[in-house]
Amino acid sequence: MGGKTAYLTYEMLDAGTMDATRTYTPPAARGQGIASRIVRAALDHARAKGWRVVATCWYVDEWIDRHEEYASLRAS
Secondary structure: OOOOOOEEEEEEEEOOEEEEEEEEOOHHHOOOOHHHHHHHHHHHHHHHHOOEEEEOOHHHHHHHHHOHHHHHHEOO
């Protein structure tokens, strides 16, 4: 993976648990808040679906730590 597109990958562990496994932002686009916007969108989607979230990706894990309003989504 990698390339010119920023993304977040996830797997469904079961019908109600999303594991955010990886985020990627191309080097030229880093530092612009793109990964943060992608994580927020993914977590908002999980919340709307009623899913819990496992943050295997270190960036998602740290992002949730910095945004307490998303802490209730954590599955563990």
